Amino acid sequence: xxxxxxxxxxxxxxxxxxxxxxxxxxxxxxxxxxxxxxxxxxxxxxxxxxxxxxxxxxxxxxxxxxxxxxxxxxxxxxxxxxxxxxxxxxxxxxxxxxxxxxxxxxxxxxxxxxxxxxxxxxxxxxxxxxxxxxxxxxxxxxxxxxxxxxxxxxxxxxxxxxxxxxxxxxxxxxxxxxxxxxxxxxxxxxxxxxxxxxxxxxxxxxxxxxxxxxxxxxxxxxxxxxxxxxxxxxxxxxxxxxxxxxxxxxxxxxxxxxxxxx
Numbered sequence: 001x002x003x004x005x006x007x008x009x010x011x012x013x014x015x016x017x018x019x020x021x022x023x024x025x026x027x028x029x030x031x032x033x034x035x036x037x038x039x040x041x042x043x044x045x046x047x048x049x050x051x052x053x054x055x056x057x058x059x060x061x062x063x064x065x066x067x068x069x070x071x072x073x074x075x076x077x078x079x080x081x082x083x084x085x086x087x088x089x090x091x092x093x094x095x096x097x098x099x100x101x102x103x104x105x106x107x108x109x110x111x112x113x114x115x116x117x118x119x120x121x122x123x124x125x126x127x128x129x130x131x132x133x134x135x136x137x138x139x140x141x142x143x144x145x146x147x148x149x150x151x152x153x154x155x156x157x158x159x160x161x162x163x164x165x166x167x168x169x170x171x172x173x174x175x176x177x178x179x180x181x182x183x184x185x186x187x188x189x190x191x192x193x194x195x196x197x198x199x200x201x202x203x204x205x206x207x208x209x210x211x212x213x214x215x216x217x218x219x220x221x222x223x224x225x226x227x228x229x230x231x232x233x234x235x236x237x238x239x240x241x242x243x244x245x246x247x248x249x250x251x252x253x254x255x256x257x258x259x260x261x262x
Contacts, residue, residue, distance in 0.1 A: 005041070007034035015052040016203050017104075024060025029068035030117045035092050042098035052214060053206050054102075055199055056125060057109040064118025066139050092117065096151045099124040100222060103215040107202055109195040110186070115139040116150070123155035126218060127202055128185065130177040131192035136185075142172040158225060160185050210249045216240040 011018040019041070021028035045051060058064055099106060099121075108122045111131035116139035122128055138156070141147040147169035156165040160183040168175055177189045190198045206214055220233075220240050227233035244250055 005037045007031070007037055008041075010041070012051075015050060015207055016055060017051045017053070018055045018057070021056075021058040021064055024058075024062075026068055026070075027060065027062035027065035027113060028058040028118070029065045029071075030092070031068040031071050032088070035088075035095060038095045039091075039098060042095065042102050045102035045104055048104075051104055052211065053203050054104050054106045055109065055203070056106060056121065057195065058111070060112075062112035062118075063108070063110045063114040063134070064121055065113050066116025066118045069143075093150055096120055096124045103218060105206055105214065105218050107199055109199055110134040110136065111192045111195060120150035120152055120155065123159060124151060127187055128180075129195060129198050129202075130180055130186040130189045131195050132177050132189060133192050134177040134180065134186075134189075135174040136180065137172055137174045138169045139172060141169065147172065159183075210244065210247065210253060212244050212247050212249065216244055 007023055008019055008021045011020070021034075023029060023031075023034070045054070105127065106125040107127045107129065108125035109129050109131070110122055111133050112135070114122050114134065114136040116137075119136045119138060122136060138147040138149075138152050140149045140152070147153070152169065153165075156169065159165075160168075164183050167173070175183070175185065177186070180186045181189045188198065209217075217240075220236050223236050224233040227236070
């Protein structure tokens, strides 16, 4: 994992990484450099024993406006060839897979536009907090493409249900902060200038958990969402609890709990 990123910066605050997109002149639109760097960053988190939580946000007026259409239309590096048969399509899609696979919970702080691939960054996160200016949409269909892109058809129905997901995907209309809260897409809505403050209690509470417990909870929850049966979900729960209960941190926490040091 490199620390010399050009399309976003990483600020380490203790055990939390604050990832801020730094392309405000393009509303933090996605270009190939950003994809290269996000793949590197999220791909390296599985081996990162220091970072326990990731916070994503955008600099300027938007979270992320989606694909950099101007760069793509100009035939610049975003259309460079890639292996695997799907070219840039699968190359970008792998970012969202890496976000879900990384063991650290991801909090997205959304203000302004989160469109297309930017919307998928939000959906691929674990916790979403919206500023009052937030507006999100599956912009793909507005460009003559299918709205089933970058995990949208997977994430959105699981977050808001099939009816609302169908509405948003078939029309490309925006969902704004208040309705995003009503549908369960985000956990809370705050004034834009209070997003950082709103994130801190989530971070503090997650960092107060055990390292292995936090990781195993994200992994187990992701599996359970797609589990074929209750028995399959419980099998993962049983496995994860055995792993957690064998850790030294569990023994220490149990001693503190029994002693009343809660």
